[in-house]
Amino acid sequence: TATTEIYTLSLHDASSDLTSAAVEVSVTGTADGSGSLADKGAVLLGSESALNIRTFSSTGDATLKTSAGIYYIGTGPAAVTSGTLILESGTGGLGTAATPFRINLHDGASLPARGTLTINIQELSGHLPLETIYSQQGDVKISTVSGSILDFLNNDLVNIQAANSITLDAVGGAIGAASNMVDVDAGSQATDLLTATGPNGVYLSEADVLRLDRAHATAGDVHLKAVVSIVDAVTDGATHDILGKNINLLAGS
Numbered sequence: 165t166a167t168t169e170i171y172t173l174s175l176h177d178a179s180s181d182l183t184s185a186a187v188e189v190s191v192t193g194t195a196d197g198s199g200s201l202a203d204k205g206a207v208l209l210g211s212e213s214a215l216n217i218r219t220f221s222s223t224g225d226a227t228l229k230t231s232a233g234i235y236y237i238g239t240g241p242a243a244v245t246s247g248t249l250i251l252e253s254g255t256g257g258l259g260t261a262a263t264p265f266r267i268n269l270h271d272g273a274s275l276p277a278r279g280t281l282t283i284n285i286q287e288l289s290g291h292l293p294l295e296t297i298y299s300q301q302g303d304v305k306i307s308t309v310s311g312s313i314l315d316f317l318n319n320d321l322v323n324i325q326a327a328n329s330i331t332l333d334a335v336g337g338a339i340g341a342a343s344n345m346v347d348v349d350a351g352s353q354a355t356d357l358l359t360a361t362g363p364n365g366v367y368l369s370e371a372d373v374l375r376l377d378r379a380h381a382t383a384g385d386v387h388l389k390a391v392v393s394i395v396d397a398v399t400d401g402a403t404h405d406i407l408g409k410n411i412n413l414l415a416g417s
Contacts, residue, residue, distance in 0.1 A: 207246070214256060217265075222246040225273070232256040233281065234265060242268040242288050250276050257281030257302060264307065269293075274316040283326075287311060291337065294346065297324045305331040312337030312362070315344050322371055325349040329377075331359040332368075338384055340367030345389065350375065357397050366408065370394075374415075381408040389414045 206225040214232035226246035233256020236243035245268040259265035264286035276295035282302035293316035304326040339362035340346035349371040359377040365384030374390035375397035386408035
């Protein structure tokens with residue numbers, strides 16, 4: 165049985181100054197019975213200017229591409245609910261430093277995302293499996309409300325690359341796993357920091373020098389690995405740099 169889909173697209177005047185229109189999209193589909201995300205169709209939404217998303221919902225996978233940035237301006241919990249979600253912004257970012265781009269991925273889905281400026285994405289329900297996240301000129305901040313931040317690729321390829329700092333906050337979960345670390349590559353300046361908080365564990369591998377702000381796991385272990393070295397980059401003495409039940413540091417590998 166072929167997939168059946170209903171597409172609803174509406175544009176509204178937006179009070180936001182990011183662009184002149186906001187987007188609401190709802191896509192529903194009927195699968196052929198196998199239950200896989202691919203059988204439920206996919207949605208591609210493109211724009212030559214910034215995308216302000218109030219709501220975007222799809223039973224299948226989704227791709228949002230823009231020449232500028234992609235931002236959340238809604239009042240509901242999530243900007244996008246979908247299967248595997250591809251986010252690509254040209255000259256802008258994904259979310260802002262103050263307001264994350266909020267998503268809710270279906271079970272089994274993953275996230276690749278690329279932008280020029282700051283990337284700030286928050287998963288609202290469950291785990292967030294990462295493919296590759298890349299910011300050419302800004303910071304990357306990834307967070308969850310009730311789950312772990314995981315390496316979907318299950319290899320040593322970099323999951324998160326940022327021109328500047330990387331901040332990971334897995335509320336109620338872990339960052340990576342002992343058998344499958346999240347691989348990161350932060351910027352090369354002294355101010356380009358790695359900050360990671362995951363109560364159930366923090367497992368991170370840095371492709372160069374790991375300039376640590378903090379790595380905290382109140383109920384789990386902390387495993388940090390760096391190809392070059394692991395450096396205490398914030399010497400304020402106010403808090404522990406690393407907090408965990410068991411701590412394993414490996415540098416120069």
